[in-house]
Amino acid sequence: MPSTHTALYYHLVFSTKDREPWFDSSFLPELHAYLGGIIRKMDGVALAVGGVADHVHLAVGLKASHTLADVMRGLKADSSKWIKSSLGRTAFAWQEGYGAFTVGAPGLEKVREYVLNQEERHQSESFQVEYVKMLRQGLVEFDDRYLW
Numbered sequence: 581m582p583s584t585h586t587a588l589y590y591h592l593v594f595s596t597k598d599r600e601p602w603f604d605s606s607f608l609p610e611l612h613a614y615l616g617g618i619i620r621k622m623d624g625v626a627l628a629v630g631g632v633a634d635h636v637h638l639a640v641g642l643k644a645s646h647t648l649a650d651v652m653r654g655l656k657a658d659s660s661k662w663i664k665s666s667l668g669r670t671a672f673a674w675q676e677g678y679g680a681f682t683v684g685a686p687g688l689e690k691v692r693e694y695v696l697n698q699e700e701r702h703q704s705e706s707f708q709v710e711y712v713k714m715l716r717q718g719l720v721e722f723d724d725r726y727l728w
């Protein structure tokens with residue numbers, strides 16, 4: 581085959597440090613746009629960005645040349661600097677870890693809708709419940725002692 585073809589889609593999730601509610605609803609659209617812009621600057625595709633006061637979700641498309649750990653490090657570092665400067669909140673930090681789940685092309689629209697409807701989802705389900713469901717559905721082994 582003379583060229584490479586990939587479909588590498590991810591559902592990314594990460595929280596503020598200690599899940600503190602740093603973001604009010606008026607700031608979220610700006611934050612989501614900024615996160616999408618970081619992905620685009622990395623030559624990725626931001627399919628959807630959503631979240632609430634204490635965590636964010638992104639549906640992204642990455643290239644085979646991307647390293648997930650490098651993308652996450654850059655995404656969190658760049659956005660953290662921007663949040664500190666734009667909100668004047670020098671104590672802000674993201675949590676150390678993250679969740680990253682692969683998504684097949686047929687499931688992309690469902691994940692995109694999920695990401696965009698976070699405020700509605702969290703009226704009836706906590707982040708903790710949501711995240712444990714994601715881990716279980718993704719067949720990710722985890723120890724409850726190290727989640728929170």
